[in-house]
Amino acid sequence: MALFYCQNVPESREADRQALEEACGETMALFPMPCSGRVEPVHLLRALEEFADAAYVITCPQGACRNFEGNSRAMKRMERTKSIIESIGLERERVGLIVCSKENPKSLAALAQEILEDISSLGPSPALGPVGGN
Amino acid sequence: MNHESQLKKVLSQGEFAVTAECGPPKGADPDVILKKGELLKGSVDGVNVTDNQTAIVRMSSLAACSLLKTAGLDPVLQMVVRDRNRISLQSDILGASALGIRNVLCLSGDHQIFGNQPQAVGVFDLDSIQFVQVVKGMRDDGVITGGDSLDHKPDMFIGAAANPFADPLNFRIVRLAKKIKAGADFIQTQCIYNLDRFESWLSMAADRGLTEKAYILGGVTPLKSAGMARYMKNRVAGMDIPDDVIKRMEGVPKEKQREEGINICVETVSRLKELPDVKGVHIMAIEWEEAVGEIVKQAGLHPRPLQDKG
Amino acid sequence: MITGEQKPVEEIRQMIAPYKRILVLGCGSCVAECSAGGEKETAMLASALRMAARMNNEDVTIEEMTLDRQCVMQFVIQLDKVIDPYDAVLSLGCGAGVQAVAEMYPEVPIIPGLNTEFLGETKAQGEWAETCLGxxxxxxxxxxxxxxxxxxxxxxxxxxxxxxxxxxxxxxxxxxxxxxxxxxxxxxxxxxxxxxxxxxxxxxxxxxxxxxxxxxxxxxxx
Known part of the structure; x- marks a missing residue:
């Protein structure tokens, strides 16, 4: 899975990232972003095209964006990305967005684990083809 | 056959004129239009024939006018600028005149998106005011757009529409003035339910001397039901139906609503008759031509002054 | 500015179906401003088309490139150096861009990836409106x-x-x-x-x- 996350998310400092990457190994590629509003559909598509069975975004809580509208922008772009992958026959759930809760903040690692569980039923992506092949 | 405009004659004699609307069928049967004409005959001075109204394909207005003319009525050819460019519009004016049609109502037309041909191109080569001006140039000077001369002028009594209830209010009179300046001999208005607003529009028109320059015919439409009243209020652009009219329709049982619709209409016509600046009424009984004779009788407008000469 | 919108992927896939090596060609001018055919959108569409091809076991190569302008010859000739291997170009330029590229390379099929819409202005982010008929x-x-x-x-x-x-x-x-x-x-x-x-x-x-x-x-x- 490719996971793009806003660096405002709790426990998402560099050390947390390294720990999570070690724990997950190959199953997760992590992309810290200064703001989730920077994530473009093309980033998610490229991840799906090149290595990921799913590509997700974690944003800071609603109203907490340092750039005011970054996370709401990310949501709109997520909708667009979903419609694009749907148009080529991929499941909409292969991309998704989690908004970090203000009342019940969870760590990056906990959120990542939740996403992995959510998408576990999806299976390997048909858009990736055989391993090592193209 | 009499090739004079009966409508023009009635108006110029200072009589209170009555016109009614008649919609051609969605088919090629001439009897449909002739039957409608039969219902109206004797009750009206002129019959407006709609031109693919609400952008739905129907028998052509020109053909239907010709049929009515043959049946002894005085048709008012409605022409919209939505479907024809200036070549075709001018050509049809010549053709209409040749067929003995003596009245034309120049309109923009409902936008094609509302009808059953939403994929059609909207022509709008001329606007309705320009069209009035073009017809006047053809009739008075024998000249078409571009300046070429005609070898025989068409004879047309020229009409235009006005909506006293549309936005922007401050500009309705300016537009009316432009239509009259362009050459409109008579004006038929949008359906009147809000008489107060109509009267204030009328006095503004009178202040500019417009009621002296063109005959104003007040438009009326009998309501068939309370549902129709609500629909027109909410869904028809530029329609002003006050709440007390709707309440009045709702206040009678369903089977009496048509009668009440006619009562309201007759009252409106009677009040319009009392206004010196209103020279006639235009009754638009949509797919309900039977109502016209009733309204005309109850409003004391029967018999028509020239009916036996039609 | 000339505005446009990307055609549905399904329609594009039907048009490119006969070809094996396709260049998706963006345009950095008007259609980039209206987020229809600039560098970003070109990369997105190319990526989506590659995935779609892979999911359908189609053996095709889809690559991308964006010109500053597709409607001006001096920019279009930049394709001289790269166009040889491709058997079709999917252009994300406006109708004028598509035709300028087609005119320059008469032997290469040029496929329009956008529906060109109108002359207009950017009213707000993500909102364009027609204001001129030319x-x-x-x-x-x-x-x-x-x-x-x-x-x-x-x-x-x-x-x-x-x-x-x-x-x-x-x-x-x-x-x-x-x-x-x-x-x-x-x-x-x-x-x-x-x-x-x-x-x-x-x-x-x-x-x-x-x-x-x-x-x-x-x-x-x-």
């Missing part, structure tokens, strides 16, 4: 800088019609009534008397009289 005879002076031909649904030069309500067009309440805008604007600088005149029929020969139009400027020629 009629060849600008009348904006008379109408307070608001074009009734492009912005009134019935192209009325002697407006307004009787259908606008609260300043919105009867065709669609999302459309502001052009005539309300004209009147409001002329009113601000005392120009309402201009609207008492009857504007004569439009001279459409400036737009379509001689077939496709051309501008020749000798002082600009070589």
């Amino acid at each position: 009629c060849g005879d600008c009348m904006l002076y008379h109408f307070g800088g608001i074009c009734p031909l492009a912005r009134c649904s019935k192209q009325i030069l002697n407006g307004p019609c009787g259908g606008s309500v609260d300043g919105r067009c009867e065709v669609n309440p999302d459309i502001p009534c052009a005539w309300q805008l004209i009147i409001d604007r002329l009113d601000k600088f005392g120009g309402l008397d201009r609207l008492e005149d009857i504007y004569p029929p439009k001279d459409w020969s400036k737009k379509q009289g001689g077939g496709p139009r051309k501008i020749i400027r000798e002082d600009q020629q070589k």
